[in-house]
Amino acid sequence: MRNKNVQREAALTYQHHFVVRFSEVDMMGVAWHGSYVTYMEDGREQFGIHYAGLGYDDYFRTRYVAPVVNLNIDYKQSLKCGDHAIVEIRYIKSPAAKVIFDYTIYREKDMAVMATGTTTQVFLDPDGNLQYTCPDFYEEWKKRWLSE
Amino acid sequence: MRNKNVQREAALTYQHHFVVRFSEVDMMGVAWHGSYVTYMEDGREQFGIHYAGLGYDDYFRTRYVAPVVNLNIDYKQSLKCGDHAIVEIRYIKSPAAKVIFDYTIYREKDMAVMATGTTTQVFLDPDGNLQYTCPDFYEEWKKRWLSE
Amino acid sequence: MRNKNVQREAALTYQHHFVVRFSEVDMMGVAWHGSYVTYMEDGREQFGIHYAGLGYDDYFRTRYVAPVVNLNIDYKQSLKCGDHAIVEIRYIKSPAAKVIFDYTIYREKDMAVMATGTTTQVFLDPDGNLQYTCPDFYEEWKKRWLSE
């Protein structure tokens, strides 16, 4: 079991800036804990656009889907309504046919860590079958962005 | 312009009970105004199941869609977290190729009116074309439920 | 009844840019109609920050709240996942103790109108009483931004 306080080595990283919406805040006046799932997904979307070839368009074109099979979030401090924040997303290499990202959510003004998280995705082919090897488009994406 | 304080005559009505979720409440401690859109949609779903033939399955089967083209909500009082409430949905007859519902949202304990609303939907065929006459499945649904 | 196809004269306007999130899209592949409530609220938040003195902080400081009492949205076309869009918010002068905004939501690439809307807000004092005259902080805001 890995020590969650030590960041795993990431092959690619991206930072997405956002502002906490009123509709994301709960009656305690802080971002509802479920809102962080959206923040992480927003980071993942922007990552896929920035490192071209892993965006929704690419999934639609190939008709593969990559559902999240594990979600883990550790909450440290609370974001407030209107807070400027950053979700940092880190691509973690895996030998398996999985897509693994680590996340850190920062409050922008002091870069305090609000939460850390991880998602794991697998691939389903157009018929919904779990894939044990990476689809071609993902192999190409890895060649493009991960080779040195 | 109709007097919004007088209920229009409804051909069919249905009442759906619900409880206000924590995640639907804003930092003022009351149901966020956008949550009422969901309450109204929940009522519409249950209406379509109760008066069989107008559920999501029927839309999927026929490949027609019925997007909301107008949404109007008047807010009277505020629901609180955990409140038991009722959305009453009323089907309003229309000569046009439209589906019109009126809604009243009540707090269950005293049946006080929290909000009233209206939605108007139109039909698009599987190619996305606006329909000026009602699709067959909707004509059949009307014959089944509205004739006396 | 005003002609909804003609824009009312606005005293102040602001444009907020956004991208349609995956979590905001429904199974038809387009932004869920309830998501537009959030887009309009996001525009309102940014308007209140841009024209300083009408942000959440100002409400918290004065302990007044301004609940939405009417929401109206006309949907014209559909935004898709990942679409870049703009919500234009227009402040409409009113002699009453109300805050009225008109909205137009554009798809950025062709500036096609996706939806138009209106919200009306009233003021409640810290004890929850409806106000028939504008609170001092709102009168000051109007003097600051609306006088010529």
Place this chain on the structure above:
Amino acid sequence: MRNKNVQREAALTYQHHFVVRFSEVDMMGVAWHGSYVTYMEDGREQFGIHYAGLGYDDYFRTRYVAPVVNLNIDYKQSLKCGDHAIVEIRYIKSPAAKVIFDYTIYREKDMAVMATGTTTQVFLDPDGNLQYTCPDFYEEWKKRWLSE
């Protein structure tokens, strides 16, 4: 590290029934993975009402809050729009000043496991200080429901 395929012994359990809403479904036609956070929270709310003394009212009255500090979800299969489902919530005893729940989400028609999850909550006093011992109201709740 515990074997996640073996259920931990639970001191108290509760089952909450729900129907998957249209607004919770994504463009793949299945419940969006973030919706499960809401399903788990709904289960937690109903648990706190069923085993009286741990509801929102009790938190408000005592002015303690119990934020989620860890959330973990393993997704197995996908719920579809309109599916009837059950969230089973299991209270796990802990010697620490923490509230731990395990969850299993079932599709009702065949009781297939859709997802499993865990949440961990801590206590903050009215000044926001982390508590290293359980607040009185929680000790009383434990005495009431957990003693045999």
